Amino acid sequence: xxxxxxxxxxxxxxxxxxxxxxxxxxxxxxxxxxxAYEDMNEMFDLTIDTVSQAIDAFANMDEEKAKAVMxxxxxxxxxxxxxxxxxxxxxxxxxxxGSAGIVFVDIISNLxxxxxxAKNIAQxxxxxxxx
Numbered sequence: 001x002x003x004x005x006x007x008x009x010x011x012x013x014x015x016x017x018x019x020x021x022x023x024x025x026x027x028x029x030x031x032x033x034x035x036a037y038e039d040m041n042e043m044f045d046l047t048i049d050t051v052s053q054a055i056d057a058f059a060n061m062d063e064e065k066a067k068a069v070m071x072x073x074x075x076x077x078x079x080x081x082x083x084x085x086x087x088x089x090x091x092x093x094x095x096x097x098g099s100a101g102i103v104f105v106d107i108i109s110n111l112x113x114x115x116x117x118a119k120n121i122a123q124x125x126x127x128x129x130x131x
Contacts, residue, residue: 007117014110032100039083054118069122076115
């Protein structure tokens with residue numbers, strides 16, 4: 001139970017990082033492309049769904065939901081790699097600024113880490129926690 005609480009606390013820390021990045025973006029008038037927003041929103045939606053499902057899997061000791069969380073976490077990892085590459089291409093094409101790139105990459109990195117913590121929670125259901 002202590003590990004679950006620790007993972008939930010870390011999820012909160014990563015969301016706090018995301019909020020700070022969004023505040024930075026707004027305060028400094030950092031503009032991002034529509035594609036960057038679409039990518040972030042897609043990854044955000046999947047991450048939120050994964051965290052919710054992980055908590056539900058643990059609360060109900062539902063191994064099927066825990067397995068689904070593992071698959072979704074792999075999808076989050078893949079999404080982060082794909083979106084990072086797409087963003088580098090946008091930077092190279094001059095479609096967005098360096099500061100927009102930093103905000104974007106930091107946000108998707110935090111979302112990926114949140115997925116890792118959701119996976120840790122799900123692994124507690126099956127007793128397969130990785131060290």
